[in-house]
Amino acid sequence: VDKRWLTPREQRAWRAYLRSEVVLRAYMNRQLMADSGLSLTDYDVLAHLSETSSGRVRHYELGEALQWEQSRVSHQLSRMQRRGLVGRECCAGDARGAFAVLTQEGRTAIEAAAPGHVAAVRSVLFDGLSEADVATLERICTQVIERAAGDCAQPDDEQPDDEQ
Amino acid sequence: VDKRWLTPREQRAWRAYLRSEVVLRAYMNRQLMADSGLSLTDYDVLAHLSETSSGRVRHYELGEALQWEQSRVSHQLSRMQRRGLVGRECCAGDARGAFAVLTQEGRTAIEAAAPGHVAAVRSVLFDGLSEADVATLERICTQVIERAAGDCAQPDDEQPDDEQ
DNA sequence: TAAGATTGAAAGTTCAATCTTT
DNA sequence: AAAGATTGAACTTTCAATCTTA
Numbered sequence: 001v002d003k004r005w006l007t008p009r010e011q012r013a014w015r016a017y018l019r020s021e022v023v024l025r026a027y028m029n030r031q032l033m034a035d036s037g038l039s040l041t042d043y044d045v046l047a048h049l050s051e052t053s054s055g056r057v058r059h060y061e062l063g064e065a066l067q068w069e070q071s072r073v074s075h076q077l078s079r080m081q082r083r084g085l086v087g088r089e090c091c092a093g094d095a096r097g098a099f100a101v102l103t104q105e106g107r108t109a110i111e112a113a114a115p116g117h118v119a120a121v122r123s124v125l126f127d128g129l130s131e132a133d134v135a136t137l138e139r140i141c142t143q144v145i146e147r148a149a150g151d152c153a154q155p156d157d158e159q160p161d162d163e164q
Numbered sequence: 165v166d167k168r169w170l171t172p173r174e175q176r177a178w179r180a181y182l183r184s185e186v187v188l189r190a191y192m193n194r195q196l197m198a199d200s201g202l203s204l205t206d207y208d209v210l211a212h213l214s215e216t217s218s219g220r221v222r223h224y225e226l227g228e229a230l231q232w233e234q235s236r237v238s239h240q241l242s243r244m245q246r247r248g249l250v251g252r253e254c255c256a257g258d259a260r261g262a263f264a265v266l267t268q269e270g271r272t273a274i275e276a277a278a279p280g281h282v283a284a285v286r287s288v289l290f291d292g293l294s295e296a297d298v299a300t301l302e303r304i305c306t307q308v309i310e311r312a313a314g315d316c317a318q319p320d321d322e323q324p325d326d327e328q
Numbered sequence: 329t330a331a332g333a334t335t336g337a338a339a340g341t342t343c344a345a346t347c348t349t350t
Numbered sequence: 351a352a353a354g355a356t357t358g359a360a361c362t363t364t365c366a367a368t369c370t371t372a
Binding site: 238 | 331333334335
């Protein structure tokens, strides 16, 4: 219980961070589901697809963007395909590859869901924040992503500040 | 595509927030698992128990603290009990209730895991942050928790900031 | 009837093994 | 061998139904 511990403020911040994510995801899931029958993960996939001009994205790109593993991408797309929200296309030029493509039904779904979703994000997060807060949040989270992904290969056998 | 949308900065912040959580949880899970065979959720439960003087916590308290539903608490504790990390005790005074109690094995496990875990939290999150950053992070996340939990009953049929 | 807790089934996620193409 | 993707099994989380006591 010394230099290796978090300060009280750090401890509060760390727990608030962990819990905010749980609560926020649950909230967004309920909101989206009630509003449009989509989960937050469904929404993220559709949002990504709808932002490309072609409405097509390689599986591995989706995985990188969402920080998902390959198999999660595969399973998620299978489920969404079953519901008609996305389709699959082979990749000319790299026969290993596959595209996920937005169907008309998928496009309709996200367009219907978007306004309510954005309003919810605002009301639960941004409405209470200043410009500076938003910038700080982005900076902090981006840094976390870099650091956690940087050590991605191995979490380093963690004896980091090895005690005396 | 108008005032109902997020600004580019908000959009970046929102996505960074969502992704940071995915990446960070994965990182902490790997680190903990490699180091001590605990998952992050195991750790959270043990940490909570070990902070009480009696080493006992009511199930519903744990649920509130971690923002979990009842059934998740139940399942998680069952799994941890099977591994010997926690036990159960009936609640004198309210026969419906149940306590989760820290076993000696559970205490040993978290004491072994704590230094590495704390070091990882520091290295991935706090080392890059100023005092002010930490305060801002806590404030933002606390606000999210309040807002998301406030609307908890129903996500309100979401037309929240109804336009015009 | 509400609250605290449990249970089993369904849905989602991870892990390891596999397959094909590069 | 490595990259992109898939599959099935194991594990975790959610959902709905149930049980007991307050």
